[in-house]
Amino acid sequence: MRGKAAKQRPITPDAKYNSTVVAKLINHLMLRGQKLTSTTAVYKAMDRAEKELKQPALDVLDQALKNIAPMVEVKSKRVGGATYQVPIEVKSNRKQTLAMRWMIEAARSAKGTIDKTLGDEIVSAYKGEGASIKKREDVHRMAESNKAFAHYARF
Numbered sequence: 001m002r003g004k005a006a007k008q009r010p011i012t013p014d015a016k017y018n019s020t021v022v023a024k025l026i027n028h029l030m031l032r033g034q035k036l037t038s039t040t041a042v043y044k045a046m047d048r049a050e051k052e053l054k055q056p057a058l059d060v061l062d063q064a065l066k067n068i069a070p071m072v073e074v075k076s077k078r079v080g081g082a083t084y085q086v087p088i089e090v091k092s093n094r095k096q097t098l099a100m101r102w103m104i105e106a107a108r109s110a111k112g113t114i115d116k117t118l119g120d121e122i123v124s125a126y127k128g129e130g131a132s133i134k135k136r137e138d139v140h141r142m143a144e145s146n147k148a149f150a151h152y153a154r155f
Helices: 020-029 035-051 057-068 092-109 114-126 131-145 147-152
Strands: 070-077 082-089
Touching: 020 035, 020 057, 020 070, 020 092, 020 114, 035 057, 035 114, 057 092, 057 114, 070 114, 070 131, 070 147, 082 131, 082 147, 092 114, 114 131
Parallel strands: none
Antiparallel strands: 070 082
């Protein structure tokens, strides 16, 4: 084994919604330690999504993250000189992390300010469409096509 696994640090909930999920989203969005900038952007995006869908912002964000979260992903496994893409089930904390990462990636690649694009991405993910949903579908398609190597999945 390569040493001890890193301890999971507790995340303090954010100020406005008192939610650890929103705090994680803020931390994922943050660049160069500018937490206030990312906090403002996330709150504006959530207000935008709340206005557009006329539902509580936390419920919208939770449903959007559930829609984006992948069920399976592929991991590379080397067996006898050949490398196989082995489909494995995704753990719950990784599902949330990947969902946030894909959502932020899609918002950053879109044209416009981050609060507008993140709000639009949250709304489109809530509806089951958008770039982050497409990313999840691509990951699922990759896992489906490599189902034949599932017997190597002993991680």
